[in-house]
Amino acid sequence: MSQLRTQNVFLDTQVYFASGFNLRKKTLMRLKELCQEKSVKLYVTDIVKSECRSHLREAVKKATDGVRAFQRHGVILKNVNSDNLTPLFAELEEDSIQQQAWSQFEDYLASCEVVEVSCRDVNPEEIFDRYFRAAPPFGTGKKKSEVLLIHDPYIANS
Secondary structure, three states: OOOOOOOEEEOOHHHHHHOOOOOOOHHHHHHHHHHHOOOOEEEEEHHHHHHHHHHHHHHHHHHHHHHHHHHHHOHHHHOOOOOOOHHHHOOOOHHHHHHHHHHHHHHHHHHOOOEEEOOOOOOHHHHHHHHHHOOOOOOOOOOHHHOOOOHHHHHHHO
């Protein structure tokens, strides 16, 4: 791991979200291995965890709504005597699915021996001062879409 400049790793919510919260993706599995080998240390803030929980909730809701729509529109298939189709019409327990998804996410973080960082004591005045001075992690000449979200500087200041 001599290529690494730091052993400290922080992943924003977008990394988990873009993977569809598939924690068995190759890159996330490799990160887990590196954490377990003590080659890297993964950090997560309370803000990122809250964002992930919210995104998981929304993703599960969207998915279960989609399955329910399929069940309504595909009701004709329910009448076909086929073991392959029966599971498609099972009742979904959205709360249970959300709890399972969150539990899997927390298990992944635990397996990475994540260090949880609280943003409770971050000084917002310093964040805004850095923002208006274009000091790191903010910068000059960036497009609005490239500017870090306001919580990212909180993380950098933690």
